[in-house]
Amino acid sequence: EVQLLESGGGLVQPGGSLGLSCAASGFTFNDYGMSWVRQAPGKGLEWVSALSGSGGRTYYADSVKGRFTISRDNSKNTLYLQMNGLRAEDTSIYYCAKPYRGNGDYWSFDLWGRGTLVTVSS
């Protein structure tokens, strides 16, 4: 089955760190760049970060640049997001997402995970 499964969300204090994972299955993972998209409670979608299939190119939203790090392990078919210096405004559901086509810059997403909730609060 083609799917993405996020994990690692939870409650963290402001200034703290958290690492998210996204396990992929059912497709050739290293053929696809991957991305993280978040959604604050009751709000719209916000793109967070992306990286190429090889992991050699990374991209970040200004709101997370310097605090978040995206990475992948193609041997484990897993995408990661390391989040440091967390702020209240980072509170969101974090989705991992797969582009609709591989081997290129096709950055619209035809497969999404169910998401994992990150809450930043004291």
Place this chain on the structure above:
Amino acid sequence: EIVLTQSPATLSLSPGERATLSCRASQSVSSYVAWYQQKPGQAPRLLIYDTSNRATGIPARFSGSGSGTDFTLTISSLEPEDFAVYYCQHRSSWPLTFGGGTKVEIK
């Protein structure tokens, strides 16, 4: 950063009616616009990519058009399951951005 502005914020229609949703970009995004549907408690679902291409399994009542800065998602005849929030997104340059969404609600 390219800003995508969706209108209207809310669209109140009855089943069987035609829905027309707008997405305007602050600068040209060529044809690189996608549309998503999101229902409460669910992840977004890709409907249309690159302006007018329906994603796998998307019914023909969904269609997209436009170019440059102005894009439209049309639902030709609303089914009960189409009442949801719709987002546009561009992939023209970094950062990727989404529009603020249009809620299609039952009148």
